[in-house]
Amino acid sequence: MKHWSRADGLSAAAANSPDVRRTLRNRSRYEVANNSYARGITLTLANDVVGTGPRLQMLTANDAANRFVESEFYAWAESVGLAEKLRTMRLSRVADGESFGLLTNNQRVDAAVKLDLRLIEADQVASPTLSPDTGRYLDGIRFDADGNPIAYDVLRNHPGDGLFLVDDEFDTVPAAAVLHYFRCDRPGQIRGIPDITPALPLFAQLRRFTLAVLAAAETAAEFAGILYTDAPANGEADAAEPFEPIELEKRMLLTMPGGWKMAQMKSEQPSTTYAEFKKEILNEIARCLNMPFNVAVGNSSGYNYASGRLDHQTYFKSIRVEQSQLARVVLDRILHAWLREAILIEGYLPNSLRTLDSTFEHQWFWDGHEHVDPAKEANAQKIRLASHTTTLAIEFARQGRDWETELKQRAKEIALMRDLGLTIESETDSPSEPDATEDHAEDAESQTA
Template sequence: MLTWLKRLTGPRALTRLQSVRRLPGWLRGRYDAATTTDNNARHWRAADGLSANAANSPDVRRILRNRARYEVANNSYARGIVLTLANDIVGTGPRLQMLTGDAAANRRIEQAFQQWARSVRLAERLRTIRQACAVDGESFAILTNNENRPDAIRLDLRVIEADLVTTPDLHLKPDDHVDGIRFDSYGNPTSYCVLREHPGELHGRLEPRCDRIPAASMIHLFRADRPGQARGIPELTPALPLFAMLRDYSLATLDAAKAAAYFAGIIYTDAPANGESDAVEPMDQIELERNALLTMPGGWKMSQLHAEHPSGTYSEFKREILNEIARCLNMPFNIAAANSAGYNYASGRLDHQTYFKSIRVEQSHLEAVVLDRILAAWLHEARLIPGLLPTGLRSPADGAHQWFWDGHEHVDPAKEANAQATRLASHTTTLADEYARRGLDWETQLRQRAKELTLMRDLGLSVAESLPRPEDEEDEPDDGETREEDVPTEA
C-alpha cells in the first residue's frame, strides 16, 4: 500500500506529470484582457454577464432615456447632432416608385400614395421616429384607422413614446414577456402592451391601464446590438458622459475667463503678528469702482487674483470630445460641429463617405421596418376603394416597388457632372442609377425633359442656347496642390 502511494506522490510522479503538461495538447493560452490586476480592477468592476434583455432592464432604460432627453434639451451640440442625423436620413421624405409593369397604373398609385403621405405628414413623423431612436433608443408607431380623415383612405400613423410600451405587472407574467412585448415560441412579437396614460403625466392614475395592440398594427424601430435584444437603448448612451465633461469644462473655462476679467484681489501684509500695521477686519469685502485709485491701510498691500486655468487648450479639448461623441453615430466631426475649418477638400469627402454609407444603411432599415409595412397597409385599404388601384393588383406582393430618398449635393458640381458624363459614356452606369443618387425617378425626369424640349422647339429656342458654355480654364486643384504652371518663374 505504501509503495503504491509513493508512486503516485513521489518525485518521479511529479516529473511524469510535468512531462505530460509539456505536450502540445496541454498548452495553455493567456489573454491580458482576461486578467484582473490592481490597476484594472476598478475599470472592469461594472462588467457583467447579463443577457441583452436583463442588461436593458426597464429601470436602466428609463434612466438612460431621461438623461439623454435632458442632455439633448440643454446641450446645443446634442440637439444639433440629433436634428442633423434625422434630416440627413429622412430629408423631405421618401418617394415611392411602383414597378408593376403598367406605367399608367404605376403613376396612379404613386400619386395617390404621395397625396396620402403628404396629408398624414409622413416625412415629419419619420423624422420624429428617427430622433426618438437616437434619444430614446427606440420608437413605436401604431397603424390606426382615423375616421376623422378627410379623404377616402382612413389609414393613419400614431407615433408614441417608448415610455408607454411597458408591462405594469411584469414580474407576474410568464417568460414569454419582455417589458411591454409578448413573444411566441419562435421569438416573434405577438402583441404590445400600451399604457393609456403616459407615466410622466402630472395627473396620472395610480393603477395604470393598458391596451393590447397586435403586432400586425405596431411598428417597432430600434437597433439590435445583441442577439435576442427586444428593446433598444439610446444611441447617445456612450456619449452621455462626454457631453457632461464638455459642459463642465466649458463652465470651468468660462469661470476662469471671468476671474481674469474681473478686478479681484486680496490685501496682505508682510508685517509680523502684532507688528506695526493698521488693524483690518479679516475676510472683509471692499467694493471697487472702475478707473479709481485706492488707498490701503498702513502696512498693507494689494495683489490681484490671476486665473491659472489652461483655457488655451479649450478649443483642442472641445474638438476631441466632439469627435469622440459623434463617432458613436458614424458622424464625422465637421458635420457634428458644423465646422470644416480644419478640412481640405479630400479629407472632407473621405470622412463623408463613411457617413453617407451609414445613412444608406439607416434608410434601408427604415424601408424594411417602417415604409414597407405602411405601404402594405395602405395597399390593403386602397384596394377596397373602387377605381383607386388597377384591378390587376390583387395583393401587396404584386406591388413591386422601390423608395427614393433625397440625394446629397456634391461639393464641386462641375467635377461631379464631368464624372457622371464619363460614366454614362463608358456604359458603367445608367440614367436610373444617376438619378437615384439624387433621389429622383428617372422616368419622371425624362418625361419632364421631353416636355421641356417640345416647348423649346415650339418657342423657337435651340437646345445649344440653353446649355452653359464650357470654361477654358481648368479647375483648381482639390487638396491645395500646386500645379507646375502655377509656380512663378524668375524673369
C-alpha cells in the same frame, strides 16, 4: 479591477431591463433637451436620414397604375404628415432607443384611404402591473414559439402623466398594427437603448469642463487689481494689511504705500487647450453616431476638400444603411397596409393592383446629398455614363429623383424650347479643337452618339 467591475454576463434582455432603459431614456432626453450640441447632432441626423420624406416608385408592369398609386400614396403621405413622423421616430431612437407607431383608422385624414400612423413613446409599451415576464412575454411584448412578436400591451396613459395610475388600463394591439423601430445590437435583443448611450458621460465631462473654465474666468474678472511688492521679506516697504480690499473711485488717480505696486490680474482662462479639448470630446461623441466632426459641430474650417469627402463617405454609407432599415421596418409595412385599405375601396385602384396575391415591386427614393464640388461631380457623372459604368436610374437615384419622371420632364422642356425657337446647348456644342488627334475625335463622336 474597478474598470471591469461593471462587466457582466447578462443576456440582451436582462442587460436592457425596464429599469435600465428607463434610466437611460431619462438621461438621454435630458441631454438632448438641454445640451445645444446634443440637440443639433440629433436634428442633423434625423434630417439627413429622412430629409423631406421618401418617395415611392412602383415597378409593376402597368405604368399607368404605377403612376396612379405613386400619386395617391404621395397625397396620403402629405395628409398624415408622414415625413414629420418619420423624423420624430428617428429623433426618438437617438434619445429613447426605440420608437413605436400604431397603424390606426382616422376619419379626418384628408385622403381616400383613412389609414393613419399614431406615434407613441417607448414608456407606454410595458408590462402591466403584476404581469410576470416569461419567455413568451417580455417588456409588454408577446411572442410565439418561434420568437415572433404577436401582440403589444400599450398603456392608455403615459406613465409620466399626472392622470397615470399604478394599475392603469392598457390595450393589447396585434403585432400587424405595430411598427417597432430600433437598432438590434445583440442577438435576442427585443428593445432598444438610446443611440447616444456611450456619449452620456462625455456630455457631462464637456459641461463640467466648460463650467470650470467659465468659473475660473469669472473669478479672475472679479478682481480689479492686486497690490504686490518686489521688496524681500522684512524689506523696506510700508506696512499694508494683507487681503484688505481697497475701494477705487472712477477716473481717479491712486497712490500706493511705499514699496507697493498695483497690477491687474491676468486671466489665464480659457487656455490654449480649451478648444482642442472640446474638439476631441465632441469628436468622440459624434463617433457613436457615425457622424464626422464637421457635421456634428457645423464647422468645416479645419477641413480641406479631400478630408471632407473622405469623412462624408463613411457618414453617407451609414445614412444609406439606416434608410434601408427604415424602409424595411416602417415604410414597406405602411405601404402594404395602405394598399390593403385601398383595395377595400370599390373602384379606387386599377384592376391590375386589386389583389395582394402578387408581390408589388417597388423602391423608395430619398433626398440626395449635395456634393462639395458640383463641377467635379458633374464631370465624373459624365465620364461614368460615357463609359457605361452607370445608368441614368442610378445617377438620378443618388439625387433622390425618379429617372423616368425627370426624363419625361426634360423631353417636355426640349420640345417647348424648340417650339419657341430657343437654342439647346447640346445642339450648339463647339466642334473638337483643330489640333485634336484622330483618336480624340473618334471618342468625341462615340460619346455624342
